[in-house]
Amino acid sequence: MTVPFFQVQPGVWTATAMIAAIVLSSTAGEVLTAAAMKSLGDLDKIRAHSGVKGAIRAVLTCPLFFAGVFFLALAFFALLFALNHLNLSLVAPASASLTLVTNAIAGKIFLKENVDRRRWAAAAFVCVGVYLLAH
Amino acid sequence: MSKHTLTPRQYLILGLVAVCAPLGDTCLSRGMTHMPAISLVAPGALIAAVFTPWISIGIALLIGFFASYLTALSWADLTFVLPATAFGNVIVALLSRFWLHEQISLARWAGILLITVGVGFIAQGPSLTERPAPQPETEEVETR
Numbered sequence: 001m002t003v004p005f006f007q008v009q010p011g012v013w014t015a016t017a018m019i020a021a022i023v024l025s026s027t028a029g030e031v032l033t034a035a036a037m038k039s040l041g042d043l044d045k046i047r048a049h050s051g052v053k054g055a056i057r058a059v060l061t062c063p064l065f066f067a068g069v070f071f072l073a074l075a076f077f078a079l080l081f082a083l084n085h086l087n088l089s090l091v092a093p094a095s096a097s098l099t100l101v102t103n104a105i106a107g108k109i110f111l112k113e114n115v116d117r118r119r120w121a122a123a124a125f126v127c128v129g130v131y132l133l134a135h
Numbered sequence: 136m137s138k139h140t141l142t143p144r145q146y147l148i149l150g151l152v153a154v155c156a157p158l159g160d161t162c163l164s165r166g167m168t169h170m171p172a173i174s175l176v177a178p179g180a181l182i183a184a185v186f187t188p189w190i191s192i193g194i195a196l197l198i199g200f201f202a203s204y205l206t207a208l209s210w211a212d213l214t215f216v217l218p219a220t221a222f223g224n225v226i227v228a229l230l231s232r233f234w235l236h237e238q239i240s241l242a243r244w245a246g247i248l249l250i251t252v253g254v255g256f257i258a259q260g261p262s263l264t265e266r267p268a269p270q271p272e273t274e275e276v277e278t279r
Contacts, residue, residue, distance in 0.1 A: 030213060037208035044144075044206065059205065080181055083167040092160060096224075100217055107214040114264040115214050118256050122218045125253030132246030133224050 010085050018082040022075055022095040027102040029071030031110050036064035038111070097127040141262055145210065148203045152216070153223030155200035161227070162193030211262040222254045 010018070040046065040058050047055040059065055082091045104123040107113040141149070166189030173180045184190050207216045225247050231237040239247075 030217070033205065034208045034213040037205055040209060043209040077181055080163065080167055080184060081173065081175075083164055084170065084173045088164040088168070092164075096221070100221070103217055104214050107212065111213060112264070113212045113214050116260070118260050119214050119218070122253040122256040123214070125249045125256065126218045126221045129246040129249030129251075129253060130221055130224055132242045132249065133228055 015086055015090070018078070018086065019091065019094050019098070021078040022082060022091070023098045023102055025071050025078055026075035026095070026099050027106050029068050029073075029075055030099075030103055031068075031106045032064055032071060033068030034107070034111055036062045036068055039064060093131045093133070097131045100127045100130070141211075145207070145262075148206050149216070149219050151203040152200055152207055152220040154226060155196045155203065155223075156220065157223045157227045159193045159196035159200055162189050162196060166190040166193060212264055215257055215260075215262045218253055218257050221250055225250050 036059075037043070040062060043055050043059075046058050050058070079091070079095070082095075100123050104115055104120065108115040166187050167184065169189075170180075170184060170187070173184070185194065204216070204220075207220075228239060228243060228247055232239045
Protein backbone atom coordinates (compact mmCIF):
# COMPACT_ATOMS: atom_id res chain seq x y z
CA MET A 1 0.00 0.00 0.00
CA THR A 2 1.37 3.40 -0.94
CA VAL A 3 1.46 5.78 1.99
CA PRO A 4 1.06 9.40 0.95
CA PHE A 5 3.79 11.72 2.18
CA PHE A 6 2.75 13.98 5.01
CA GLN A 7 2.75 17.53 3.81
CA VAL A 8 2.63 20.78 5.71
CA GLN A 9 -0.35 22.83 4.46
CA PRO A 10 0.78 26.24 3.14
CA GLY A 11 -0.47 29.50 4.69
CA VAL A 12 -3.54 31.42 3.53
CA TRP A 13 -1.60 33.86 1.32
CA THR A 14 0.44 31.11 -0.34
CA ALA A 15 -2.74 29.11 -1.00
CA THR A 16 -4.42 32.26 -2.37
CA ALA A 17 -1.44 32.92 -4.68
CA MET A 18 -1.55 29.31 -5.96
CA ILE A 19 -5.29 29.50 -6.70
CA ALA A 20 -4.96 33.00 -8.23
CA ALA A 21 -2.24 31.68 -10.56
CA ILE A 22 -4.59 28.91 -11.76
CA VAL A 23 -7.56 31.27 -12.18
CA LEU A 24 -5.69 34.03 -14.05
CA SER A 25 -3.74 31.78 -16.39
CA SER A 26 -6.84 29.66 -17.05
CA THR A 27 -8.98 32.73 -17.83
CA ALA A 28 -6.34 34.14 -20.20
CA GLY A 29 -6.05 30.75 -21.93
CA GLU A 30 -9.80 30.25 -22.30
CA VAL A 31 -10.45 33.75 -23.64
CA LEU A 32 -7.60 33.46 -26.19
CA THR A 33 -8.76 29.97 -27.23
CA ALA A 34 -12.37 31.13 -27.57
CA ALA A 35 -11.21 34.11 -29.68
CA ALA A 36 -9.20 31.71 -31.88
CA MET A 37 -12.13 29.36 -32.42
CA LYS A 38 -14.51 32.23 -33.18
CA SER A 39 -12.05 33.55 -35.77
CA LEU A 40 -12.08 30.12 -37.49
CA GLY A 41 -15.86 29.61 -37.54
CA ASP A 42 -17.87 26.41 -37.04
CA LEU A 43 -15.41 23.47 -36.86
CA ASP A 44 -18.17 21.01 -37.82
CA LYS A 45 -18.67 22.87 -41.11
CA ILE A 46 -14.91 23.03 -41.74
CA ARG A 47 -14.68 19.27 -41.09
CA ALA A 48 -17.63 18.58 -43.40
CA HIS A 49 -15.96 20.65 -46.14
CA SER A 50 -12.25 19.79 -45.72
CA GLY A 51 -12.28 16.63 -43.54
CA VAL A 52 -10.72 16.06 -40.11
CA LYS A 53 -7.24 16.95 -41.42
CA GLY A 54 -8.58 20.24 -42.75
CA ALA A 55 -10.16 21.06 -39.38
CA ILE A 56 -6.95 20.19 -37.51
CA ARG A 57 -4.92 22.27 -40.00
CA ALA A 58 -7.27 25.23 -39.54
CA VAL A 59 -6.80 25.09 -35.75
CA LEU A 60 -3.03 24.54 -35.87
CA THR A 61 -2.42 27.46 -38.23
CA CYS A 62 -4.15 29.97 -35.93
CA PRO A 63 -1.59 31.93 -33.84
CA LEU A 64 -4.22 32.93 -31.23
CA PHE A 65 -4.80 29.22 -30.54
CA PHE A 66 -1.16 28.73 -29.55
CA ALA A 67 -1.26 31.79 -27.28
CA GLY A 68 -4.32 30.23 -25.61
CA VAL A 69 -2.67 26.82 -25.29
CA PHE A 70 0.41 28.44 -23.71
CA PHE A 71 -1.71 29.97 -20.92
CA LEU A 72 -3.79 26.77 -20.54
CA ALA A 73 -0.54 24.78 -20.15
CA LEU A 74 0.57 27.31 -17.55
CA ALA A 75 -2.77 26.81 -15.75
CA PHE A 76 -2.32 23.02 -15.95
CA PHE A 77 1.11 23.06 -14.28
CA ALA A 78 -0.14 25.62 -11.73
CA LEU A 79 -2.96 23.13 -10.95
CA LEU A 80 -0.54 20.21 -10.61
CA PHE A 81 1.65 22.30 -8.31
CA ALA A 82 -1.34 23.40 -6.19
CA LEU A 83 -2.71 19.82 -5.96
CA ASN A 84 0.66 18.73 -4.67
CA HIS A 85 0.45 21.21 -1.77
CA LEU A 86 -3.28 21.74 -1.13
CA ASN A 87 -6.33 19.49 -0.82
CA LEU A 88 -8.44 18.83 -3.91
CA SER A 89 -11.52 19.85 -1.88
CA LEU A 90 -10.06 23.38 -1.70
CA VAL A 91 -8.30 23.74 -5.07
CA ALA A 92 -11.05 22.29 -7.33
CA PRO A 93 -14.08 24.30 -6.09
CA ALA A 94 -12.15 27.52 -5.52
CA SER A 95 -10.46 27.57 -8.93
CA ALA A 96 -13.52 26.28 -10.84
CA SER A 97 -15.91 28.76 -9.19
CA LEU A 98 -13.65 31.79 -9.52
CA THR A 99 -12.77 30.94 -13.14
CA LEU A 100 -16.49 31.02 -14.04
CA VAL A 101 -16.79 34.57 -12.72
CA THR A 102 -13.53 35.85 -14.24
CA ASN A 103 -14.48 34.27 -17.58
CA ALA A 104 -17.87 35.99 -17.57
CA ILE A 105 -16.13 39.34 -16.98
CA ALA A 106 -13.39 38.62 -19.56
CA GLY A 107 -15.97 37.31 -22.08
CA LYS A 108 -17.89 40.56 -21.84
CA ILE A 109 -14.83 42.83 -22.02
CA PHE A 110 -12.56 41.05 -24.49
CA LEU A 111 -14.88 38.85 -26.57
CA LYS A 112 -17.79 41.35 -26.56
CA GLU A 113 -20.17 38.50 -25.70
CA ASN A 114 -23.71 39.38 -24.74
CA VAL A 115 -23.50 38.49 -21.04
CA ASP A 116 -27.11 39.29 -20.15
CA ARG A 117 -28.79 38.90 -16.76
CA ARG A 118 -29.55 35.26 -17.54
CA ARG A 119 -25.85 34.46 -18.07
CA TRP A 120 -24.73 36.44 -15.00
CA ALA A 121 -27.32 34.54 -12.93
CA ALA A 122 -26.17 31.22 -14.41
CA ALA A 123 -22.51 32.05 -13.66
CA ALA A 124 -23.40 33.01 -10.06
CA PHE A 125 -25.59 29.92 -9.48
CA VAL A 126 -23.02 27.53 -10.95
CA CYS A 127 -20.20 29.28 -9.05
CA VAL A 128 -21.90 28.81 -5.65
CA GLY A 129 -23.11 25.34 -6.71
CA VAL A 130 -19.60 24.13 -7.60
CA TYR A 131 -18.31 25.48 -4.29
CA LEU A 132 -21.02 23.69 -2.29
CA LEU A 133 -20.62 20.48 -4.28
CA ALA A 134 -16.89 20.10 -3.79
CA HIS A 135 -16.53 21.75 -0.35
CA MET B 136 -30.91 29.66 -36.81
CA SER B 137 -31.51 33.15 -35.56
CA LYS B 138 -31.85 32.02 -31.91
CA HIS B 139 -28.78 29.73 -32.15
CA THR B 140 -30.44 26.62 -30.74
CA LEU B 141 -28.29 23.50 -30.50
CA THR B 142 -28.58 20.26 -32.46
CA PRO B 143 -28.50 16.84 -30.68
CA ARG B 144 -24.91 16.36 -31.92
CA GLN B 145 -23.90 19.69 -30.34
CA TYR B 146 -25.53 18.64 -27.04
CA LEU B 147 -23.48 15.41 -27.26
CA ILE B 148 -20.27 17.43 -27.64
CA LEU B 149 -21.21 19.58 -24.61
CA GLY B 150 -21.86 16.31 -22.71
CA LEU B 151 -18.37 15.03 -23.60
CA VAL B 152 -16.85 18.31 -22.35
CA ALA B 153 -18.87 17.97 -19.13
CA VAL B 154 -17.90 14.35 -18.39
CA CYS B 155 -14.23 14.26 -19.50
CA ALA B 156 -13.12 17.33 -17.50
CA PRO B 157 -14.15 16.26 -13.95
CA LEU B 158 -13.05 12.64 -14.53
CA GLY B 159 -9.68 13.85 -15.83
CA ASP B 160 -9.23 16.18 -12.83
CA THR B 161 -10.05 13.33 -10.45
CA CYS B 162 -7.35 11.14 -12.06
CA LEU B 163 -4.82 13.99 -11.81
CA SER B 164 -5.69 14.50 -8.16
CA ARG B 165 -5.28 10.81 -7.37
CA GLY B 166 -1.90 10.78 -9.12
CA MET B 167 -0.55 13.96 -7.52
CA THR B 168 -1.62 13.22 -3.93
CA HIS B 169 0.42 9.99 -3.98
CA MET B 170 3.61 11.79 -5.02
CA PRO B 171 6.20 13.37 -2.74
CA ALA B 172 5.98 17.15 -2.29
CA ILE B 173 7.33 18.97 -5.35
CA SER B 174 9.33 22.14 -4.85
CA LEU B 175 9.62 25.06 -7.29
CA VAL B 176 13.40 24.60 -6.93
CA ALA B 177 13.13 21.26 -8.81
CA PRO B 178 10.31 21.74 -11.35
CA GLY B 179 11.58 18.74 -13.37
CA ALA B 180 9.59 16.49 -11.01
CA LEU B 181 6.38 18.02 -12.45
CA ILE B 182 7.42 16.86 -15.93
CA ALA B 183 8.23 13.37 -14.59
CA ALA B 184 4.77 13.25 -12.97
CA VAL B 185 3.19 13.43 -16.45
CA PHE B 186 4.40 9.86 -17.20
CA THR B 187 2.87 8.18 -14.13
CA PRO B 188 -0.26 6.01 -14.84
CA TRP B 189 -2.99 8.09 -13.14
CA ILE B 190 -1.65 11.36 -14.54
CA SER B 191 -1.41 9.76 -18.02
CA ILE B 192 -5.07 8.60 -17.85
CA GLY B 193 -6.05 12.05 -16.59
CA ILE B 194 -4.20 13.69 -19.49
CA ALA B 195 -5.88 11.34 -22.03
CA LEU B 196 -9.32 12.32 -20.65
CA LEU B 197 -8.34 15.99 -20.68
CA ILE B 198 -7.25 15.70 -24.35
CA GLY B 199 -10.76 14.33 -25.12
CA PHE B 200 -12.19 17.24 -23.15
CA PHE B 201 -10.05 19.77 -25.03
CA ALA B 202 -11.02 18.50 -28.50
CA SER B 203 -14.74 18.66 -27.61
CA TYR B 204 -14.26 22.02 -25.89
CA LEU B 205 -12.60 23.57 -28.98
CA THR B 206 -15.44 22.29 -31.17
CA ALA B 207 -18.03 23.74 -28.78
CA LEU B 208 -16.27 27.12 -28.72
CA SER B 209 -16.43 27.28 -32.53
CA TRP B 210 -20.26 27.49 -32.45
CA ALA B 211 -21.10 28.80 -28.96
CA ASP B 212 -20.04 31.64 -26.64
CA LEU B 213 -17.47 31.03 -23.89
CA THR B 214 -19.99 32.32 -21.33
CA PHE B 215 -22.46 29.69 -22.61
CA VAL B 216 -20.05 26.72 -22.80
CA LEU B 217 -18.43 27.06 -19.37
CA PRO B 218 -21.56 27.08 -17.14
CA ALA B 219 -23.22 24.43 -19.34
CA THR B 220 -20.30 22.06 -18.94
CA ALA B 221 -20.22 22.55 -15.14
CA PHE B 222 -23.10 20.05 -15.20
CA GLY B 223 -20.37 17.38 -15.32
CA ASN B 224 -19.78 18.00 -11.61
CA VAL B 225 -23.40 17.02 -10.98
CA ILE B 226 -22.95 13.82 -13.04
CA VAL B 227 -19.87 12.86 -11.01
CA ALA B 228 -21.68 13.58 -7.70
CA LEU B 229 -24.70 11.49 -8.75
CA LEU B 230 -22.41 8.65 -9.90
CA SER B 231 -20.62 8.71 -6.55
CA ARG B 232 -24.00 8.55 -4.75
CA PHE B 233 -25.75 5.84 -6.76
CA TRP B 234 -22.79 3.82 -8.09
CA LEU B 235 -20.18 4.14 -5.35
CA HIS B 236 -22.88 4.53 -2.63
CA GLU B 237 -21.12 7.54 -1.09
CA GLN B 238 -23.08 9.80 1.23
CA ILE B 239 -23.99 13.22 -0.15
CA SER B 240 -24.45 15.97 2.43
CA LEU B 241 -27.27 18.52 2.34
CA ALA B 242 -24.79 21.20 1.16
CA ARG B 243 -23.84 19.00 -1.81
CA TRP B 244 -27.48 18.42 -2.75
CA ALA B 245 -27.90 22.21 -2.60
CA GLY B 246 -24.87 22.54 -4.91
CA ILE B 247 -26.38 20.03 -7.37
CA LEU B 248 -29.65 21.99 -7.36
CA LEU B 249 -27.91 25.35 -7.92
CA ILE B 250 -25.80 24.05 -10.84
CA THR B 251 -28.86 22.44 -12.44
CA VAL B 252 -30.83 25.69 -12.13
CA GLY B 253 -27.86 27.70 -13.49
CA VAL B 254 -27.46 25.38 -16.49
CA GLY B 255 -31.23 25.54 -17.06
CA PHE B 256 -30.98 29.35 -17.22
CA ILE B 257 -28.42 29.44 -20.02
CA ALA B 258 -29.83 26.42 -21.88
CA GLN B 259 -32.99 28.44 -22.49
CA GLY B 260 -31.08 31.34 -24.03
CA PRO B 261 -29.16 31.68 -27.32
CA SER B 262 -25.80 29.88 -27.47
CA LEU B 263 -24.09 32.56 -29.56
CA THR B 264 -24.04 36.36 -29.43
CA GLU B 265 -25.81 37.89 -32.43
CA ARG B 266 -23.42 40.08 -34.39
CA PRO B 267 -24.32 42.37 -37.28
CA ALA B 268 -23.25 40.94 -40.63
CA PRO B 269 -20.08 42.62 -41.95
CA GLN B 270 -20.93 45.37 -44.43
CA PRO B 271 -19.47 44.87 -47.91
CA GLU B 272 -16.87 47.49 -48.76
CA THR B 273 -18.54 49.73 -51.32
CA GLU B 274 -17.53 53.12 -52.54
CA GLU B 275 -19.82 55.85 -51.39
CA VAL B 276 -21.94 57.01 -54.27
CA GLU B 277 -23.60 60.28 -53.73
CA THR B 278 -27.08 60.49 -55.10
CA ARG B 279 -27.92 63.86 -56.43
